Every structure is written in structure tokens, then in C-alpha cells.
Amino acid sequence: MPFLIVDQLSKKYPNDNTNALKGISFSMLKGEIVAVVGPSGCGKSTLLNLIEYLDLPTSGKILVNGKPVGDYGPAHTFRSKMVGFVFQYHHMVSGMTLAENVAAPLIAQGVGKLERRRRALEHLENVGLGHRAHFLPNLVSGGERQRAAVARALITSPSIILADEPTGNLDSSAGEAVFKLMLAQSRLNGSTVIIATHNLAIAAMADRIIQMRDGELISPV
Numbered sequence: 001m002p003f004l005i006v007d008q009l010s011k012k013y014p015n016d017n018t019n020a021l022k023g024i025s026f027s028m029l030k031g032e033i034v035a036v037v038g039p040s041g042c043g044k045s046t047l048l049n050l051i052e053y054l055d056l057p058t059s060g061k062i063l064v065n066g067k068p069v070g071d072y073g074p075a076h077t078f079r080s081k082m083v084g085f086v087f088q089y090h091h092m093v094s095g096m097t098l099a100e101n102v103a104a105p106l107i108a109q110g111v112g113k114l115e116r117r118r119r120a121l122e123h124l125e126n127v128g129l130g131h132r133a134h135f136l137p138n139l140v141s142g143g144e145r146q147r148a149a150v151a152r153a154l155i156t157s158p159s160i161i162l163a164d165e166p167t168g169n170l171d172s173s174a175g176e177a178v179f180k181l182m183l184a185q186s187r188l189n190g191s192t193v194i195i196a197t198h199n200l201a202i203a204a205m206a207d208r209i210i211q212m213r214d215g216e217l218i219s220p221v
């Protein structure tokens with residue numbers, strides 16, 4: 001059975017005269033890594049936001065492990081239990097060290113401070129940043145901040161990783177390094193991964209590519 005099912009998903013924003021998503025459907029197996037590609041404005045971020053349960057579709061549904069996302073409880077519960085997110089910009093809190101930033105998602109899970117710290121250090125080691133754990137985000141490079149964002153997304157061992165243009169803000173070699181790391185860590189964790197990108201070299205590293213245009217899928221899924 002597919003782990004993630006997107007079924008006839010449509011989204012129309014208020015005050016928008018076209019639909020951002022026009023009834024798209026696809027499914028993914030557990031642990032599969034899919035790249036969603038397409039020009040700016042085609043609906044990639046809208047799709048990821050709906051899967052993350054940040055926003056609601058106008059029609060259609062999303063099932064995770066056979067259950068509609070709404071059945072997992074409040075949106076924040078679904079997110080904190082099931083989803084890790086890597087953004088284009090790292091969204092690190094500037095007054096907190098990398099270790100504190102990486103540990104932050106564990107607070108919502110009720111993990112104690114010592115255990116949070118231990119796991120943050122372990123995850124920073126996993127992305128080659130053990131030596132940067134106690135640095136503030138603005139004292140490390142853009143690539144290092146994005147690697148820390150990967151560690152933060154994975155610290156809860158989420159079933160789903162959503163990455164929206166995760167390398168968009170980096171030069172191509174740093175971007176590729178971050179991307180490879182994200183894939184390797186996600187594979188180790190068995191996460192199901194969706195990456196929105198317009199970098200085709202990066203998309204080619206996924207198991208499968210889904211192409212979008214104007215709110216529709218244009219490649220076989």
C-alpha cells in the first residue's frame with residue numbers, strides 16, 4: 001500500500017482567479033524520494049504546504065499511512081509527529097546556537113533538556129557539524145546553516161521530509177552537498193521525501209521526478 005496518497009487535490013486561494021492546484025493525484029511508497037519540478041508559480045509550495053497541513057485544500061484529500069492527515073489530531077500534532085521540513089532559507093533562530101536550534105523540534109515532543117542536547121549533538125555529528133554545535137547561526141557558512149537545518153528536520157525521525165527549494169539559496173556545489181546529505185540521512189531514517197526544486201541536476205538524484213505546470217502534473221506519475 002502507498003504510504004502517501006494525494007487524491008484529486010485542488011487549491012484556490014481567496015482573491016485568486018485561477019486554481020493554484022487543479023485536482024492533482026499521485027502516490028508514494030514508504031521511503032521513496034520524489035522531486036517535484038516546474039517553473040515558479042506552478043504550485044510546488046502550495047502542494048508541500050497542504051501535505052504539511054499548514055493549509056487546507058479546497059477539495060481532494062491527502063492520506064498518510066492510510067489515514068487522512070486531519071485524523072492525526074490538530075495540525076501541530078501531525079506536524080510535530082510526522083513531518084520534518086527544510087526551507088529555502090534556513091530559518092535558524094539567530095540568538096540560539098546550532099545545537100539549540102537543532103534540538104528545538106524535540107521540545108514539542110516533551111523530550112527533556114539533557115536528552116535534547118544529546119540528540120542534537122548526535123544529529124549535528126551526522127551532518128559533519130559536531131565542531132560547530134555551539135556556534136551561533138550567523139557565525140557559520142550558508143552551507144553549514146543549511147546542513148544544520150537538515151539535522152533539525154531529521155531529529156524527530158519523521159516519516160515525511162518536505163523540502164521546499166532546500167538549496168535555492170546556495171551556490172551549486174554547496175547546494176549539491178547539502179542535498180546529498182539530506183538524501184543520505186533521509187534514506188537512513190527511511191523517511192518518505194518530497195523535494196520541490198527547479199534545479200534539474202538535483203532532481204535527478206531523487207528516485208522519481210514529478211513535473212508540474214500551472215497547477216497540474218504533466219509527467220506520468
Ligand SMILES: Nc1ncnc2c1ncn2[C@@H]1O[C@H](COP(=O)(O)OP(=O)(O)O)[C@@H](O)[C@H]1O
Pocket residue numbers: 013014016020038039040041042043044045046047
Ligand atoms: N497565499 C497565497 N495567496 C494567493 N495566491 C497564492 C498564495 N500562495 C501562492 N499563491 C499563488 O498560487 C500559485 C502557485 O504558487 P506556489 O505554490 O507558490 O508555486 P511555486 O512554489 O511552484 O513557485 C501562484 O499563482 C501563486 O501566485
Ligand SMILES: [Mg+2]
Pocket residue numbers: 044045046164196
Ligand atoms: Mg515555491
